[in-house]
Amino acid sequence: MQSKRWMMMLAMGLVCVAAVSGCKKKTAGSGSDGGIGGVTGADLNGSGLGGRPDLNATEMAGQFVPVYFDYDSAQVKESERAKVEAVAEHIKKASGVGVIVEGHCDERGSREYNLSLGERRAQGVRAYLMTLGVDAARIQTKSMGKEKPVALGHDEESWAKNRRAEFVLFK
Amino acid sequence: MGKFWRDGRGHRPRLQKESSACSAAVAGFVEAGSNTPPRRQIGFFQGLEKGVGGFSKAWKIALVLLLAVLPASAQVRVVKGGSAKATIDWSRLVAGGAATEFKRVLEDDLIHSGWFTPAAPGGAEFSLVGSAQESGALNATIQFASVTQRQWLLSKQYTAEGGAARRLAHKVADEILAAIGRKGMFSGRIVMIGTRSGAKELYVSDMDGGNLSQITSDHNICLGPHWAPDGNRITYTAFLKRYPDVYLIDLASRSRRVVASYPGMNSGGAVSPDGGMVALILSKEGYQALYVRALGGGVPMRLTDGSRAALASPCWSPDGSHIVYVSDQASTAHPQLYMISRSGGAPRRLTSRGSQNVAPCWGANGLIAYASLQGRFQICVMDPNTLDSKMITPGDADYEDPSWASDGRHIVCSRTAGYRSRIYLLDTLGDPPVALSEVSGDWYSPSVTAK
Structure with missing residues (x-):
């Protein structure tokens, strides 16, 4: 089982390298908009964001449990996967419903980098939702960086609560 | 150099x-007047x-040796000479x-x-x-x-x-x-984020922290204000439409327009030295990349390859030929500085010391100031040609978000101690840091314009 996964990862890695090197001339400074979709791993897999939900769309927060992350990591941990799977199940069943994955960080480090790290966390969750079969166009990412902590302490207990991705459904 | x-x-x-x-x-x-020789x-x-x-060189070596043997308390006094x-x-x-x-x-x-x-x-x-x-x-x-x-x-x-x-x-x-043949900095101004009102808003002050005036009243989150080179306009990232978008605010009229509001994250918002282009970090394709685009609009040109990295804080070289930015492409835990041509190509990694190197500011003097996490965040100054770098803060607090003053000697930054942030003036020639903000609230993310 374990070795199978490693083989998969290795194969994916090779595909990435081949695709990136093959694309390089085209991408670097070509002036083209748009990405090199489908070449650098699962979370980059043909996955441009759809349009943002309308500002008047109904948003429902708090229906699902946040996913928590390790310090300075955007990896969806094994222990957190069931939370994402529950969201995937719900969205796949409900028609016309999309999800905003909202990434957050703890208070440490540069504000601008944390905004990007929060986005990476949202992107990591989005990638996992996509592997579970959720249509990429129905998943928005949003980062609040370290600007919206849920716990205000200056210790690991608070930080761990703040390193999270929240799910907001929209219709 | x-x-x-x-x-x-x-x-x-x-x-x-x-x-x-x-x-x-x-x-x-x-x-x-005319009798004075040109300086x-x-x-x-x-x-x-x-x-x-x-x-003299010998004196310097003596100083280094002295520092090595003196207790910490004495070191501070010597360095603060x-x-x-x-x-x-x-x-x-x-x-x-x-x-x-x-x-x-x-x-x-x-x-x-x-x-x-x-x-x-x-x-x-x-x-x-x-x-x-x-x-x-x-x-x-x-x-x-x-x-x-x-x-x-x-x-x-x-x-x-x-x-x-x-x-x-x-x-x-x-x-x-x-x-006396020195470039001054006092005609410049500082834009910063302040929390005096209870919300995060943009403020502008003189170089000495005086003349403080509140620019926005959005009761919103705002990040990373940066001057356009004309000194009349400021770009920043705000959540006015719930997502992080880049705005351009005109100081005189206080009017504001959207620079970038693509799906996902819009940040960076660094205007090129010629005023025509803007560097942006966008995630509209499902991954983060550095883009440049005409400030007025148009199709963004992607400079970096797609990767699973967090990118941030683009800043133009003084001649507009390159952009320095932050990426954790080497390791998620460790954002570092990279430099890339404005037309793309292979990025060059600039930093290796310190577990995080962030918030670069490329001065008109050719040197890049940045914050380096070495226990605490300290401000370092690097020559991008040699990659030689030197720490200029005393290590007694977290110093972040450096921005060069127009004299090429001083750097404005935020200093955080005891969870309070204030704006400080640093001297690359060794004078001790000076607090510029005495007003209550937190003050951070300063950016300096020469005008």
């Missing part, structure tokens, strides 16, 4: 005390050499009434410039004589002279509207500095 960290052999600043009479003020000095602008490198050049300064006598600069603010701001500027220290009449190398009165308008007469060279360097009358005393003082300070 490579000369930056070398032992300078530049000539020693004029520190010799002349006992010759300057009590007779500046009478008999040659009037400046070479002394850039940062020469300036630095000039500043530290007084120390500060830069070489010329003495100035301003005892005959008189101001009455509302004009006292002019005098106070001017004197503070000259001290903060790092090139002067006040001295009593009789021993000073420079003399600043003049008067300032305010009656409706502010009228000031300024005569600045080199006592040692027996020469007028500046003799001028100034008028400013009432209430403009501070701005006029900054202008005079910069002209006095120009008269």
